[in-house]
């Protein structure tokens with residue numbers, strides 16, 4: 114029996130479907146996507162076919178970033194070689210999916226796009242220059258190429274599909290490598306460029322992760338940003354469900370790279386999903402939930418290898434078992450910064466000065482704990498930490514401790530069930546804890562500990578709450 118016949122359509126038939134890198138990794142994976150989209154299309158009204166968003170093929174973004182690295186070193190030839198290998202991989206996948214004139218046209222387009230990019234890489238290498246703006250131009254190639262292949266493969270197999278250049282639809286600011294969407298402008302472009310095609314029964318296929326400024330310069334939303342793109346377009350189109358198709362069955366109760374068989378979380382709230390994504394559940398980009406909340410659109414996480422599994426449903430009222438914890442997350446490789454006021458006690462204005470320094474160097478802090486004379490924070494992005502420390506030492510003693518991690522327990526029930534916290538602390542009795550903090554929302558408690566202790570801590574917590 115073809116499992117795709119059992120694809121979990123539930124009721125929503127007006128959906129946006131995002132397929133991640135592993136779901137479009139090769140021709141076989143793309144064929145699975147084709148079958149899933151075909152089944153969804155069959156259950157959709159004629160004027161509301163699914164809209165499809167795809168990531169770059171697995172590992173392609175990493176290779177493009179590597180290309181950027183060698184370009185910065187002035188190694189234009191190496192950059193060109195990396196791009197040639199990527200072009201060949203894309204052509205091989207295209208050849209496994211598409212035939213005849215459509216294939217020839219697709220290959221011509223891919224060759225032209227890669228040739229133009231190779232010229233740019235050589236020019237950047239000659240100048241030993243790789244600005245954030247150039248970086249975005251370079252890495253956008255992954256989503257451009259994969260989306261072109263998927264759109265052509267759909268059309269070639271009889272799905273009425275049309276490729277839409279996401280850079281013309283997703284309008285962002287000019288914060289290259291971490292651009293933010295302009296929702297009004299993006300929704301206007303969606304109405305203009307996507308909605309009419311959809312109304313005419315066509316499956317629009319767009320690359321995730323990429324956009325452009327109002328002036329048309331290519332931008333990206335940051336690593337893992339295709340989920341966010343899908344949620345943005347989904348909110349503009351007012352779909353009934355935003356589907357994130359990936360390589361696991363849904364949101365798991367713990368990171369499967371740390372806990373060997375974590376339990377599946379069938380449903381959870383938007384707020385819980387945000388906390389989990391922010392604190393390391395890579396299956397969902399942390400910003401994905403924002404557009405979903407704005408239009409109250411449920412998000413579903415599904416497995417493209419096992420479409421018959423119902424996955425995880427994230428919604429405003431999603432709830433786990435009564436009284437229980439929802440899930441765990443961990444963010445590894447963070448640095449703890451201890452800041453002690455050199456004036457006596459916590460002088461008035463100390464916290465403000467302190468956070469101004471982090472703000473000036475665009476260094477977000479995740480966990481904060483304070484005592485009378487000292488403040489400890491955790492930092493994930495250490496790119497500008499040296500500057501931060503140099504500035505803090507003007508008015509404080511500063512000590513940094515790298516190779517730490519954040520483990521957090523998340524659940525709406527943490528508010529109402531005080532025993533959950535006690536059970537967590539007991540489960541971690543043998544793990545040295547550096548900091549403990551509970552946010553005002555009271556749906557998450559974070560523990561800061563040594564990175565090396567993460568496997569033990571996560572497995573003990575998973576045993577305690579999910580076995």
Ligand code: ADP
Nearest residue numbers: 133134135359360363364365367368394395396
């Ligand atoms: P995609 O390419 O489909 O966007 P990602 O690699 O970004 O996929 O995210 C899926 C991966 O997220 C999983 O393979 C898994 O290793 C990791 N992951 C981390 N934490 C969780 C979690 N709590 N639940 C599910 N997956 C998780």
Ligand code: ASP
Nearest residue numbers: 168174322336337338339
């Ligand atoms: N391809 C991009 C990345 O690898 C975006 C994504 O996959 O969501 O980060």
Ligand code: MG
Nearest residue numbers: 133337395396
């Ligand atoms: Mg992802």
